[in-house]
Amino acid sequence: MNKLIETVCGLLTAAALFAIMALTFFDVGGRKLLSNSITGSLELTELLMVVVIFAALPLVSLRGEHVVFDSLDHYLPQGLRKIQRAMMQAVCAAVLLGLGWLMWQTGGQYLETGETTAQLKILKAPFMYGMAALCAVAGLIHLGLVFRPTATEEAGEGATL
Amino acid sequence: QTVLTVSSWLPPTHSLSMAQKEWCDLLEKNTVGKMKCNILPRGVTAAPGTMDAVKNGLADVSYTVHGYTPGRFLYTQMSEFPFLGNTSEPISVAFNKVAFKNPQFLSEHQGVKVISFFTHGPGMVFNTKRPVTNVDELGGLKWRVGGGMVNEISKVLNMNVTLKPAPDSYELLSGGVMDGTLFPAESTESFKIDKLIKHATMFPGGLYNTSFVFMMNQGKYDKLSADEKKAVDAISGEVAARMFGRGWDKVDRRAMGLMQANNVQIVKADAKFVADVKTKTAPLEQKWVKDAEAKGMKDAAKVLAEFRAEIARQEK
Amino acid sequence: MTEALLGFAAIFVLALMRLPLAFAMGLVGIVGMGLTRGWLPALASTAQVVHETGFAYTLSVIPLFILMGNFVAKAGLAHELFHAAYAFIGHLRGGLAHATVMACAGFGAICGSSIATAATMSKVAYPSMKKLGYSDSLSTGVIAAGGTLGIMIPPSTIMVIYGIVTETNIGKLFAAGVLPGIMTAVLLMLAVLFMTFMDPEHAPAGEKTSWPDRWKALRGIWGVLLLMLLVLGGIYGGVFTATEGAGIGAAGAFLFALARRRLTVKATLEVLVESARTTAMLFTLLIAATIFANFMNFTSMPGDLKEWITHLGLPPVMIVGAMMLIYVILGTVMEELTMVLLTIPLFFPIVMALGFDPVWFGVLIVMVIQIGLISPPVGMNLFVLNTLLPRVGLSNIFRGVWPFVFMQIVALGLLLAFPWLSLWLPSFMQ
Ligand code: NA
Ligand code: NA
Numbered sequence: 001m002n003k004l005i006e007t008v009c010g011l012l013t014a015a016a017l018f019a020i021m022a023l024t025f026f027d028v029g030g031r032k033l034l035s036n037s038i039t040g041s042l043e044l045t046e047l048l049m050v051v052v053i054f055a056a057l058p059l060v061s062l063r064g065e066h067v068v069f070d071s072l073d074h075y076l077p078q079g080l081r082k083i084q085r086a087m088m089q090a091v092c093a094a095v096l097l098g099l100g101w102l103m104w105q106t107g108g109q110y111l112e113t114g115e116t117t118a119q120l121k122i123l124k125a126p127f128m129y130g131m132a133a134l135c136a137v138a139g140l141i142h143l144g145l146v147f148r149p150t151a152t153e154e155a156g157e158g159a160t161l
Numbered sequence: 162q163t164v165l166t167v168s169s170w171l172p173p174t175h176s177l178s179m180a181q182k183e184w185c186d187l188l189e190k191n192t193v194g195k196m197k198c199n200i201l202p203r204g205v206t207a208a209p210g211t212m213d214a215v216k217n218g219l220a221d222v223s224y225t226v227h228g229y230t231p232g233r234f235l236y237t238q239m240s241e242f243p244f245l246g247n248t249s250e251p252i253s254v255a256f257n258k259v260a261f262k263n264p265q266f267l268s269e270h271q272g273v274k275v276i277s278f279f280t281h282g283p284g285m286v287f288n289t290k291r292p293v294t295n296v297d298e299l300g301g302l303k304w305r306v307g308g309g310m311v312n313e314i315s316k317v318l319n320m321n322v323t324l325k326p327a328p329d330s331y332e333l334l335s336g337g338v339m340d341g342t343l344f345p346a347e348s349t350e351s352f353k354i355d356k357l358i359k360h361a362t363m364f365p366g367g368l369y370n371t372s373f374v375f376m377m378n379q380g381k382y383d384k385l386s387a388d389e390k391k392a393v394d395a396i397s398g399e400v401a402a403r404m405f406g407r408g409w410d411k412v413d414r415r416a417m418g419l420m421q422a423n424n425v426q427i428v429k430a431d432a433k434f435v436a437d438v439k440t441k442t443a444p445l446e447q448k449w450v451k452d453a454e455a456k457g458m459k460d461a462a463k464v465l466a467e468f469r470a471e472i473a474r475q476e477k
Numbered sequence: 478m479t480e481a482l483l484g485f486a487a488i489f490v491l492a493l494m495r496l497p498l499a500f501a502m503g504l505v506g507i508v509g510m511g512l513t514r515g516w517l518p519a520l521a522s523t524a525q526v527v528h529e530t531g532f533a534y535t536l537s538v539i540p541l542f543i544l545m546g547n548f549v550a551k552a553g554l555a556h557e558l559f560h561a562a563y564a565f566i567g568h569l570r571g572g573l574a575h576a577t578v579m580a581c582a583g584f585g586a587i588c589g590s591s592i593a594t595a596a597t598m599s600k601v602a603y604p605s606m607k608k609l610g611y612s613d614s615l616s617t618g619v620i621a622a623g624g625t626l627g628i629m630i631p632p633s634t635i636m637v638i639y640g641i642v643t644e645t646n647i648g649k650l651f652a653a654g655v656l657p658g659i660m661t662a663v664l665l666m667l668a669v670l671f672m673t674f675m676d677p678e679h680a681p682a683g684e685k686t687s688w689p690d691r692w693k694a695l696r697g698i699w700g701v702l703l704l705m706l707l708v709l710g711g712i713y714g715g716v717f718t719a720t721e722g723a724g725i726g727a728a729g730a731f732l733f734a735l736a737r738r739r740l741t742v743k744a745t746l747e748v749l750v751e752s753a754r755t756t757a758m759l760f761t762l763l764i765a766a767t768i769f770a771n772f773m774n775f776t777s778m779p780g781d782l783k784e785w786i787t788h789l790g791l792p793p794v795m796i797v798g799a800m801m802l803i804y805v806i807l808g809t810v811m812e813e814l815t816m817v818l819l820t821i822p823l824f825f826p827i828v829m830a831l832g833f834d835p836v837w838f839g840v841l842i843v844m845v846i847q848i849g850l851i852s853p854p855v856g857m858n859l860f861v862l863n864t865l866l867p868r869v870g871l872s873n874i875f876r877g878v879w880p881f882v883f884m885q886i887v888a889l890g891l892l893l894a895f896p897w898l899s900l901w902l903p904s905f906m907q
């Protein structure tokens with residue numbers, strides 16, 4: 001199951017990120033060299049950003065890469081640590097599942113009002129539904145981790161800074 | 162005492178924030194302090210989210226641009242066509258007179274109580290390269306445009322446009338990424354491009370316009386007492402429209418003065434230029450009439466004609 | 478004011494209980510807004526923030542700069558940089574360590590991450606230093622400290638985040654980092670001088686490179702120069718916007734890595750997915766920080782703080798200095814991104830109320846993050862080196878890094894005392 005999520009979400013987010021890069025490259029290139037930019041490149045970037053962020057979200061959860069304040073770890077006894085981890089995974093799961101529900105509702109509102117992007121008139125609702133579904137997937141991953149709370153322990157170090 | 166939570170996505174010194182505050186002050190004065198505004202230090206959301214923020218009660222009162230939520234508002238696009246009027250106040254007042262008479266305008270605003278509609282001043286064309294005196298020259302440069310009808314107008318005029326947010330204008334023009342932008346006069350000052358632009362083209366009545374709505378959360382309005390409702394109603398519609406309109410006109414005038422001081426070459430579009438734009442944009446008005454009638458407004462052509470006539474009457 | 482303080486307290490408690498920071502901030506923000514403003518508005522506002530942050534064109538700089546850094550690391554450009562610096566000063570005592578600082582600064586000009594810079598340089602510079610008999614403590618110390626130049630010299634991921642959270646012009650922030658970055662590099666080289674002076678055993682001298690070979694090595698860095706010119710020249714020369722520049726830089730780095738045959742389909746996918754994961758992690762933080770800031774907007778805190786500070790009547794620079802002291806102390810034990818995102822809603826309005834330039838404060842923030850990244854016991858750069866060079870041992874790394882931490886604190890003091898160091902270059906932009 002985890003393997004499947006990693007493959008599907010990985011391909012999705014990688015393709016979207018590569019597309020943003022290529023789109024910017026050709027948009028600027030076209031504007032400079034051919035004096036003609038790609039119509040709607042801005043809003044395509046926006047839609048692709050949604051895919052990049054939310055398709056990668058389950059991967060972050062899977063590897064336990066969210067920024068955590070872990071300086072107190074050494075002061076807690078092993079047993080207590082496990083319970084504490086399980087509790088926190090449950091909170092994460094609840095937040096993400098709740099967010100999934102909220103974005104699904106919002107997607108419904110967007111469908112109702114028929115809101116589109118400005119230039120290409122692409123409906124925004126499907127992207128909201130996608131956001132919602134991927135939040136829920138991430139939530140389910142945390143739910144799974146409630147039962148093996150130390151699985152992601154040493155897994156990842158975010159390479160942001 | 163009733164406190165309205167008021168939000169503005171523009172800085173407190175911007176003409177729209179000031180007009181909103183003016184309305185708040187008048188409300189407080191008229192109700193002898195029984196109603197007052199709590200103006201938040203910063204906007205509850207970025208500009209495009211404001212409509213929903215008021216609808217959902219995040220803020221009680223705010224204003225927004227209809228074009229920021231593409232696909233939701235059709236009727237109000239009437240106030241974004243070329244050659245409507247030379248200043249904001251008469252257009253805004255006429256807009257309210259027509260819109261409050263035809264219930265379709267309000268039915269597009271489910272969930273919010275419309276206090277007033279308004280528009281900015283006449284839309285102009287600014288660039289850093291050369292004078293623009295005819296339609297062909299419009300096609301020869303790269304332009305930044307915002308959302309809404311201006312987008313369609315630039316398309317039928319064969320302009321090479323890119324849709325970018327207004328605050329990006331400085332970066333786009335200073336770097337030479339774009340040659341020009343479509344703005345009302347005021348925005349050259351508030352987006353700090355007044356020292357960058359070399360040429361401006363003015364159109365009698367404006368090349369385009371932008372439709373705004375000033376609104377209150379419906380639930381908040383419904384909960385007001387009868388007296389309070391009356392106090393709000395008394396300064397809704399035309400009264401509020403005049404505040405926003407006058408505010409725009411004042412900063413438009415200041416910006417025109419600034420342009421003269423900065424030696425911007427100002428071209429007035431001649432009869433031929435205007436006629437050409439009219440021919441090319443006429444199908445947009447026909448399309449609007451057709452779409453509006455399909456959506457439920459009977460005789461949209463008559464409403465549009467009435468709107469133009471009312472502006473003319475207000476301008477006198 | 479009380480609601481706001483309770484909110485901060487709740488976040489700290491939840492974070493201490495090991496709830497990821499993003500979830501702690503988001504949850505407190507939603508609940509806080511629900512209690513003060515109503516649940517429907519709170520949920521609506523949350524949905525709106527998620528929507529706005531997700532569909533944000535200007536925020537595409539974040540994944541694109543991260544992607545650029547990761548491609549650049551893959552392309553092996555660091556080798557040429559180090560080789561060129563080595564050719565000129567490798568024969569001096571401590572020359573390799575100086576060369577490492579210079580190579581880090583050069584690499585920092587095309588990579589926006591401190592950790593990526595340190596990790597890349599550890600693969601390039603450490604083996605050479607080891608071969609020459611440099612002490613482990615000096616070699617790892619200089620790599621860890623040099624790596625932090627990656628976030629001060631533009632492009633910089635952390636500046637992008639600061640710019641977004643505080644609504645400060647990112648182009649100006651980038652320009653502001655140039656002089657402080659160069660100054661810090663010089664100070665780090667002074668630290669190397671000091672260490673080799675105190676104990677020559679740290680760093681034996683290497684062999685001298687002949688002048689023809691030096692010129693040859695110098696020619697090797699054209700790739701780095703080209704990428705740097707492409708991105709920064711393009712942005713400041715008006716060919717494209719900063720947002721577009723990130724995409725161009727990423728595409729350029731991709732083409733470089735491709736041309737050097739460093740990329741298979743699998744490797745490309747890995748780079749893309751890794752960059753996307755970092756992006757997603759950052760965006761959850763950004764979304765949560767915005768939700769929390771929206772809650773703060775409804776409390777009386779911004780106004781109250783302003784009043785309190787003006788009543789104190791302390792010299793403004795002293796107040797900022799006190800903040801920096803808090804940061805340096807917190808930075809020894811805290812993860813730096815957490816520290817900054819938690820404190821910005823509190824400190825930034827104060828600094829603005831005191832009338833300081835947000836760009837200057839941004840540079841100070843980057844500097845305290847640099848310090849935090851290498852100050853024991855908790856410093857990400859130190860941990861990265863420990864992971865990549867398991868033979869060295871954390872205690873050795875800790876021992877070698879202190880002179881560099883000291884010099885970075887000196888750099889912080891200079892930036893605090895002389896704002897023009899940060900503000901001179903941005904003053905050429907409007
Ligand atoms: Na950098
Ligand atoms: Na530290």
